[in-house]
Amino acid sequence: MKQYKFILSGGGTGGHIYPAIAIANELKSRFPDAEFLFVGAQDKMEMQKVPQAGYAIKGLWIAGLQRKLTLQNAMFPLKLISSLWKSRKIIKEFKPDAVIGTGGFASGPLLQMANLLGIPTLIQEQNSFPGITNKLLSKKANAICVAYENLERFFPKEKMILTGNPVRQDLIAIEDKRAEAIEYFKLDANKKTLLVLGGSLGARRVNQLIEKELKNIQAQGIQIIWQCGKLYFEDYKKYNSENVQVVAFIEKMDFVYAAADIIISRAGASSVSELCIVGKPVIFIPSPNVAEDHQTKNAKAIVDKKGALLIKESELDTEFSLVFEALLKDTGKQKQLSENIKELALPEATKQIADEIVKLIQ
DSSP states (O other), X not given: OOOOEEEEEOOSSXXXXXXXXXXXXXXXXXXXXXXXXXEEETTSTHHHHHHHTTOOEEEESOOOOOSSOOHHHHHHHHHHHHHHHXXXXXXXXXXXXXXXXXXXXXXXXXXXXXXXXXXXXXXXXXXXXXXXXXXXXXXTOSEEEESSSOOTTTSOGGGEEEOOOOOOGGGTTGGGGHHHHHHHTTOOTTSEEEEEXXXXXXOHHHHHHHHHHHHHHHHXXXXXXXXXXXXXXXXXXXXXXXXEEEESOOSOHHHHXXXXXXXXXXXXXXXXXXXXXXXXXXXXXXXXXXGGXXXXXXXXXXXXXXXXXXXXXXXXXXXXXXXXXXXXXXXXXHHHHHHHHHHTOOTTHHHHHHHHHHHHHO
16 A cells, blocks of 8 residues: 655644644554654744644744734845745655645645645634634635535635634543543532633633622622633633633643633634534624734624624623623523534544545545
8 A cells, every 4th residue: 555645734833733633643543554744934933733633844934924913024135935845855855745834824835835846735714713824725625624614705616625623632531521520620510610712822801800700790690711822821820710720721622611601702613613522602702903903704694593602892791791691591582502513513623624535645
């Protein structure tokens, strides 16, 4: 049997890195002898996260364009040319059967070069509103795996396959883990648990909100697991108490989802996909500080199908306590949100994306 070789590129944030790792793991389970190489941006988090997952990675000297005139921007053409040359060298030496991009700056030059060299390429777009890199690459890519419907205005329709986003496989049957999860986090089984998620780095505005509402929430007999992010942990760890657990990062995501009754979350694409599979009542607070406001668009895709609630950051002070208390009192609404968001889950995404890659190489 032929020994396949794959190059994967995705980075900048966990939302680009973890899907790439999930795809590599699925391909590895099908082709145990295959060789894998990741390509990232040389000073971004993928340079740590990918080796931790057991894969080799090479870094490109690339960064995104800033929105204002900066030295970074003046350097961009130079970085781009350098990254294209290095990508060409990597591809020529490694000789991959396919190149897979999951978004982020490094995937641009790498897939561009793979297209020029006639190597099959697949891109995986996590968001309901694609980033500029994937829009440019889509013209030459062989296949485009998407997580949302109605992306024809960005991508060639005949290349698109609706697969969903790769998510951790351990989230698929969390109902069975609830008792174990409650014990793991030392929670009171008779109280409702609120889970607050701010993404891997944390979300300042969400943290400020929870700090302000903490007494109110606890007064309703609720215990809280508050993932505040590593950037903010020092500021908020003082709120640790019998009913409040403040953590920088959560390792056991399957357990924390199993224990939660209500979830407050940002609306990054990976989080949204996970929350569909988890099927708990969710209040989305999208970050307004992301390109093309794509978090709001991700959340709205769920809210429009009555699968979650959404509060804009600018309206938190007036809306939050009303929305939260109404949801807490209305168990029928909680049940309806849970059922509706679960309908939108695409749990087979990683397998389907791997199937499309297999079609390209065979």
